[in-house]
Amino acid sequence: MAEKLDKVDVVIVGSGWAGGTAAAELSKKGYEVVCLERGKDHSTEDFIGAKDELKYSRRIEMFQDLSKETLTIRNDIDEVATPHRSNETNSINGTDTGGSGVHWNGQIYRWLPTDFELRSKTIEKYGEDIIPEDMTMQDWGITYDEIEPYYDKFEETIGVSGEQDPLRPEMSRPFPNPPMKETATMALFKEATEAMGYHPYHMASANMSEKYENPDGETINACMYCAFCEQYGCDFGAKADPIVTVLSTARRHDNFELRNNSYVVRILHEDGRATGVRYVDTQTGEEYDQPADLVVVGGFTFTNTRLLLLSEIGKPYDPEANTGVVGKNITTHAANLTHLRVRGFFDEEKFNRYAGAGALGATMDDFNLEQLDHTELDFLHGFLIRSTQLGSRPITHNHVPEGVPTWGQEFKEKSLFYTHRNLDIQQQNGVLGWRYNYMDLDPTYKDVFGDPLLRVTYKFHDQDRNIVRYAHQKSKEILEEMGADHITVPEITDETEFGHNSLGDHTAGGVIMGDDPETSAVNNYSQMWDMENVFVLGASSFPHNSSSNPTNTVGALAYRATEGMIEYLENDGGLLVDPSKE
């Protein structure tokens, strides 16, 4: 029997950017808030002296404990799914206080105006026939102009360092911090792409170019370019993460409590209203019920979808009948497709590639969604291109030109020679939803508590392969202009398929946003249509994945959602948006 605890105003599942942002805003307002985090507590003191590639980049220390829970994966609806067993092949999910926001890079982009109205704008420009059968392209039920103030707010909270992208809409005010420093390879990238007539700019960053105090009074220090950033916690408090920003703000209030080692297993509900959540204390094995007026779910795409399915909230998506919503439209920047890189090797030049920061780079939008004419192309959406300098750590970075063996004498020689003489061009493309790409509960495999794992069914389509092939050609041309002596372009065949190493940390969907309860699970306040006191935050609400990184949009929508929650609590309930039917 679960022990019943005292009721609070709000219970939040997860302490990442999504849950943390809600925690800060609701705590400031005086609500009694409990945030349940399955992982352990940690903070900047734990990250001092953590410059250990084996532990963090190879043994993947900071990611979800898969011995407790994982996902199962298959391509087709008639296949048996098998579990994703190890973080070493593919690390997806954060855990511990602050979630993935602690060991993220901090690369910041807003999404494009067209993203939010993708279906209507696509039809307006090209006609409905351009959308392939079974592509489940949807509008978000919100416009760029509506979300802009929330982007601004999140960017101020995390102290974004950057400059205006010449091809995106003018921001209502500049980023709070100037851009970061420019490395030799960034300068080379900018020079080459400018010569080609493109519009490169300094990638926006949540690593601080200067010491910064955010509007909540939280200080973020200046970045040291220490090169242990992606997959690492920052030992200088120089990377905006939930611990040094939103959670720190929440913790200033006695009405906030963060409870670690608390694994949420159900959202409890009665008569169509959530009454709280059930969780297991992973250190004692005890079960607790935490009652609350409002339940906020910020456990990332997979937990968000799975908790709703396990708790029987919302209509599960059924791809065959094409009904229901929970589990629909999973999209990812796949490690073995979107995130493949074109690499250039330089025989004469040598760069300080060992140095870097998680969000240090130059980028451009000349091939992004709004710049392309899709009548001429065999794909929809578009891609960004960038050249980053994150710090080439030695176990991971042993790149050699094509034709060089991958072990032995020549490999050793060449991998040493090219260590500081290679760089990659990364493209990142928009990924669209498909009818048979979805999530449901697995019939066979269970987690440590005996509950079914979440099952991912996902297949690549020609769209996915074509856009990446095209992007790789453009990347190759840039590397040629930059003067690379050898260029490797990853091979993408028609057989290149989604697999156990594909799911990326940018995985979206499952609890998607829209203005019609028939086709979406939440409204544009992230409030569930089917249970008005449940708000589901995070990339789970994205109907598709844009070409840009997700977190600025996660943060912006979390700010909007908390405005909705406060309105909901102050006005004794109700849906915040009238459901519309198309």
Add this chain to the structure above:
Amino acid sequence: MSDNNKKTNESIEKDQNFDPSRRRFLKNTGMVIGGVAGGSVLGGLLINQDKSDTATTDKNKQGAASPTEARMFFTRYEDFVVLEQTTERIYPEDDNGPGAIGLGVPYFIDKQLAGKWGVNAADYRQGPFLDSDPTVDMSSLTRGEIFILGLRKINEESQKRFDATFAEIEVEQQDEVLTDFANGDVDMKGIGSNRFFDLLRSATLEGAYSDPMYGGNRNMEGWKMKEFPGAVASYADIIDDKEFVKMDPVSLTDYQQKS
């Protein structure tokens, strides 16, 4: 963007002069020890013989063996010898500097396998294991089991083809065997030989380039070859430098706070 350190260019030329005879000498020593130890009750005595050979056989072992260099995971010396020989072929000693043995890679791998990595403690391990050609991570075998199976299979293949253990055969023959493993052409139980080889290869690089506290990258020689400065607090002063800046590496022993 000139190169302040011309060493690497030079060593590419020297590459051609690489002399495999030293390698063969090492291996021949292995033949004596490995061959006898295989079935001899006098195995214990041979440990001493090995030690007395050390100075002449392995110039990278500087002074007496470190007290942390004893086998935790590998109970059979003959398995460990195959580990030594294979990692050295994957990452050989050359003019750039030491190979896997000189860097302590075999002991690094032994230590890794003795810990939670060797038993896949951080992984999801519930069955059924259904994949027909599982990767290492998807296999029902633990990493420790895969290492033992793979290394013994290498000796078995070597015996079959050349009537000698892996440590006894010529480097060209060793490379031939390893190439077949790398290509997945050798039948192994429960795991593709290419999967095992990938694991061996990546563990070798981990041992060459991880912080020396793990037992590999001895004296930071791996990082010196790689021109990797290790644990450095700040590159803020050089990050926008257009010239290559060479730095002496720092390990966590010196970086972390100590009482």
